[in-house]
Amino acid sequence: MMQIAFIDLFCGVGGIRLGMEQAGFHCVMSSDINRECQNTYYENFGEMPQGDIKEIDGASIPDHEILCAGFPCQPFSISGKQKGFEDTRGTLFFEICRIINRKKPTIVFLENVKHLVHHDHGKTLEIILSKLEELGYAVSWHILNGSDFGVPQNRERIIIIGSLRKNFNFDAIKTQPRGRLIDYLDEDGEFEYLDSEAYTLIENPKQQPGSGLIFAGYRNKSIRKVGVRPGTEHLSRVHKQPNRIYSAFGIHPTLPSQETSGRYFILTEDGRVRKLTLNECWRIMGFPETYKKISAVGEQYKQLGNSVCVPMIAAVAHEIKNQFFGDGK
DSSP: OOOOEEEEETOTTSHHHHHHHHTTOEEEEEEOSOHHHHHHHHHHHSOOOBOOGGGOOGGGSOOOSEEEEOOOOTTTOTTSOOOGGGSTTTTHHHHHHHHHHHHOOSEEEEEEEGGGGTGGGGHHHHHHHHHHHHTTOEEEEEEEEGGGBTOSBOOEEEEEEEESSSOOOGGGOOOBOOOOGGGGSOSSSOOOBOOGGGEEEOSSOOBOTTTOOBEEEEEOOOOOOTTOOTTOHHHHHHTSGGGEEEETTSOBOOOOSSOTTOOOEEEOTTSOEEEOOHHHHHHTTTOOTTOOOOSOHHHHHHHHHTSOOHHHHHHHHHHHHHHHSSTTO
């Protein structure tokens, strides 16, 4: 049986490709403007992604059944300035539409940050959905969390599926039990521990029932005092994200792209506090142990923050195959 072809736009370091290939799909073209991502992609897949999507002639793109695009999330991210389509990166969605209009793939598979749902009071998502519908697609979307697919990371993302045949049924996606961070940690390594004077732990930390996070304490860092009411300094410190410490018996918060030196520290089984290693970060994104990491440390943190939870993508890909290319299509 001939493999079903897909293209991998805004491919980053290949997280979507890994998930799609796990479902048996075959990549025939990739594109990303970032040179570091291109080099990492080439090292792992033996294919150098094409560059700026705006310079790619639609006629040169191979025929494909599925268009995948983890299009730039910064214009819509709650961590960014949230300019949406006013940001030049936001307009890259319309480059996707240009290619869709030219190639008419059966399936469009888009991924972005959760905040896209709320950006500009929902108008941004409305534009994206209506444009896909104008191009002839039945469109469905849902917020999925990486922690529902085995990896110990609270990473919520919007998945948008457009189909020329019928609406995609998100309810059919197979989830997995939530993992624990402690089961993903290295046993040995050059760990970066904090001195005991550098942090404060709280008594009897509780696991948050929704997210699975266990907030265990905070780093004793100097914090902004301006605008902080007397007597609330502790709360202010607690709510500064980079200062939080989470227990390894829970899961990890979303790995961000903005913190190029790493962001969170964890409370380990032996009661010490340390930073996650880079390998552990790749592991809780669901990348395989054999995956080659060739970029500098800061670039790798950026790549991780902009990537996807591979098992989540694989679960969606398997269901795309079942619903559109299986016996029940």
